[in-house]
Amino acid sequence: MSQSDYATLEQNAKTTVYKNAVLDDIKLQDALKSINPKFGDFCTRVAGEAWGLPLIDQKTKALITIAIDVVNQDQVGAGSPFAAHINMAMQQGATRAEIEELFLFMCVYAGFNKAAGCFGTLNDILN
Incomplete structure (x- = not known):
């Protein structure tokens, strides 16, 4: 997902609450399938x-x-699962x-x- 996609998600975040954050989010499913169709289907x-x-609850x-x-630190950065989870x-x-x-808290x-770098990444994702 691009930075503009993340900005759009942030704008819509106030009004988009899913009953199931994975099954109801078609953009997320499409992003997972773009990595690899079988991987996307399996993850979904x-x-x-x-x-x-x-x-x-979902939140x-x-x-x-x-x-x-934060604990794993293996996929933290813009365009990573961390960004998608934010x-x-x-x-x-x-x-x-x-x-x-x-x-x-972490x-x-x-x-x-481990937590320190996440603040910077959060800024990159949301700004």
Whole structure:
């Protein structure tokens, strides 16, 4: 997805809350399929089932996904799964302030160095 796609997602984030952040997001599915059609179908099917579990709301799941990205640090940057997860969280109603607070919280459990770079990447994604 391009930077303009991310800007559009951020604009629409206030009004686009999905019941299932994977199965209801056609742009996400198309982006996954553009990597590889079989990969996209597999991700949509498996992640869609996980995101469809009923007890944890979509916004919380999206914030958990970002926390996992902070810990893993293998795919953080514009155009990465991290960027898609930031936008997914915002589509589900998370605010920039909540994501920044999550990064601060993650300093304690993932390490300051892992969280530090995420602030810069967040700025790149949202500005």
